[in-house]
Amino acid sequence: xxxxxxxxxxxxxxxxxxxxxxxxxxxxxxxxxxxxxxxxxxxxxxxxxxxxxxxxxxxxxxxxxxxxxxxxxxx
Numbered sequence: 001x002x003x004x005x006x007x008x009x010x011x012x013x014x015x016x017x018x019x020x021x022x023x024x025x026x027x028x029x030x031x032x033x034x035x036x037x038x039x040x041x042x043x044x045x046x047x048x049x050x051x052x053x054x055x056x057x058x059x060x061x062x063x064x065x066x067x068x069x070x071x072x073x074x075x
Contacts, residue, residue, distance in 0.1 A: 006045075006056065014038060015063045031064060032057050 006014065018026070018034050026034070035057055039045040048056065 005052075011056070011060050012063055012067075015060050015067060018060075018064065019067060026064075028061065031061060035060055 014035065017038065018031065021034075036053070039048060039053070039056075045056075
């Protein structure tokens with residue numbers, strides 16, 4: 001892993017961790033807070049700049065929405 005960045009597979013893994021931890025729809029603020037908490041435990045990501053963190057959240061949010069939509073349609 002390149003410190004301060006995640007590749008697409010690593011972002012997808014981060015999103016899958018979030019999906020595995022929740023069974024309910026998640027508001028964007030809660031999603032952002034969850035990523036923030038997870039980043040504290042990933043070496044190199046615990047001190048992301050605001051701009052880098054915002055970009056990570058947006059990338060992961062896109063993955064989350066693409067992944068979560070089929071699940072919520074089945075409920």
